[in-house]
Amino acid sequence: MSPSDASRLALAAYLAERRTHIEGALKRWLDPPPPEDRERLHEAMCYAVLGSGKRLRPILALAAYDACGGPDPPSEATLRAACAVELVHCYSLVHDDLPSMDDDDLRRGRPSVHREFGEATAILVGDALLTLAFEWAAAGGTAVVRMLAREAGHTGMIIGQARDLALADRTPTLEELEALYGLKTGALFAGAAGLGALCAQADLSRVRALHGFGRALGIAFQCADDRDDAEHPSLLATASARAGAQLSEACARLRELGVAATPLLELADHVGRRATG
Amino acid sequence: MSPSDASRLALAAYLAERRTHIEGALKRWLDPPPPEDRERLHEAMCYAVLGSGKRLRPILALAAYDACGGPDPPSEATLRAACAVELVHCYSLVHDDLPSMDDDDLRRGRPSVHREFGEATAILVGDALLTLAFEWAAAGGTAVVRMLAREAGHTGMIIGQARDLALADRTPTLEELEALYGLKTGALFAGAAGLGALCAQADLSRVRALHGFGRALGIAFQCADDRDDAEHPSLLATASARAGAQLSEACARLRELGVAATPLLELADHVGRRATG
Numbered sequence A, B: 001m002s003p004s005d006a007s008r009l010a011l012a013a014y015l016a017e018r019r020t021h022i023e024g025a026l027k028r029w030l031d032p033p034p035p036e037d038r039e040r041l042h043e044a045m046c047y048a049v050l051g052s053g054k055r056l057r058p059i060l061a062l063a064a065y066d067a068c069g070g071p072d073p074p075s076e077a078t079l080r081a082a083c084a085v086e087l088v089h090c091y092s093l094v095h096d097d098l099p100s101m102d103d104d105d106l107r108r109g110r111p112s113v114h115r116e117f118g119e120a121t122a123i124l125v126g127d128a129l130l131t132l133a134f135e136w137a138a139a140g141g142t143a144v145v146r147m148l149a150r151e152a153g154h155t156g157m158i159i160g161q162a163r164d165l166a167l168a169d170r171t172p173t174l175e176e177l178e179a180l181y182g183l184k185t186g187a188l189f190a191g192a193a194g195l196g197a198l199c200a201q202a203d204l205s206r207v208r209a210l211h212g213f214g215r216a217l218g219i220a221f222q223c224a225d226d227r228d229d230a231e232h233p234s235l236l237a238t239a240s241a242r243a244g245a246q247l248s249e250a251c252a253r254l255r256e257l258g259v260a261a262t263p264l265l266e267l268a269d270h271v272g273r274r275a276t277g
Helices: A003-030 A036-049 A056-067 A076-096 A113-117 A119-140 A142-152 A157-166 A174-199 A204-226 A233-252 A255-276 B003-030 B036-049 B056-067 B076-096 B113-117 B119-140 B142-152 B157-166 B174-199 B204-226 B233-252 B255-276
Strands: none
Touching (some): A003 A255, A036 A076, A056 A076, A076 A174, A076 B119, A113 A119, A119 A174, A119 B076, A142 A174, A142 B119, A157 A174, A157 B036, A174 A204, A204 A233, A204 A255, B003 B036, B003 B255, B056 B076, B056 B204, B056 B255, B076 B142, B076 B157, B076 B174, B142 B174, B174 B233
16 A cells, blocks of 8 residues: 555544534534424425535535644534534525525525425525524634625625626636625535534634645645636646645645644645546 | 503604614625625525614624623624524525425515525525524524524424414314424524523523513414414414413513513503404
């Protein structure tokens, strides 16, 4: 087994362990015995969140927490804040799939929420998950709430989605594409890593480094994600190369964290290779 | 001028003063100079919030704060928390008006957001206002965030909206109607009054009393609001009478607050008379 194989195995084990943690928490907290008449909305919320999903954003939050020396295992407050990011991600998928947005019938191999439960319920499910995200984020304190709101809101993810819709019928410039990826994907990744650092009581400069790392990771991730069905392959190749370089720089700024940052650096290596390889 | 006329004038002056406060804050905080390319979403957010609107929920939050002896004038954190409730109310109107929900072309005498800016933008505007509400609510602390999330979410306002849609094609029972009003309107009124009390550092029993008062006021308000176009007038008359009685009980529990509770009690008197008169 080469050192690179060993590190890939270690990363896989780390991701699997964190993912199990998150999966269990999401199920536990989303699944209280509901009053009879609440069932359909509640069922649709669970449908939107539980089941498959890479859980990359909450894993990133926990890995950032670990990198900043947060006590092991993470407190319930940290786990809740990490899961709040996943709720935000899930709500954004439910609303993105709506007929007036991307109009997707399938999500993770199953009918999208509006195909399964109707459009009105899908709108309410998204609203409910976004609202619940902030109830959970509050466990991490007001700084966590603020960071999540800023990165998920009209100065972050949502303006990214608005620009994505506006750019649907023309080729973006490189600058537009990079700004778009930085907002629609980078912002929530930045928020995830930043709030993980906040939960570990990291100082401001460290929170900033993790936040910047998350943003670079998100952009590289989006480049990798779009490689297969790229409408503008040469534009995407340029963006991917630049994203890879920026991610390397962000990684360099994490080296002072020592061995605790290993999962983050391996995650970056994995995503970076998918983006540029 | 009769004592009743005098009290009505005093209430009108109080409401006008608080409303001016809130209107100014909403405008100030929603209106930072935006980067050029953010304008359309931002413009639509301002369209959804600014202009007309009774601002009853944030006024209720400030009146609850005053009733609990919060220092005058309210701190910026209190004003932000109060305005957060208005953002939640505005987002709920934007999403409620959507074609797959109530399908309303007009709101407050103008085209609804999706008629003016398109459906996709309206969905994103609602999401953005809800997210921003929690950024603002965080100024009041985590208890404020939690209270707003609970009352606005799938155990409060949103389940109320889901039930409203489900009940659209049949006559509800009295119990169903009361539960519906308690959720779709009472919950956010309860949250408004409760978080006003929290911002005034009130103790738990007082927060509960204000929260209960807000809920009763919200139910009476919804009864009054539905009187003009009631599909089931005798059912609504019964519900209104019961709401009026419950509001009187909630008022009785506020008398120990003395003269500071006067605006709240006058507000209740005004709404109660509209509901039952």
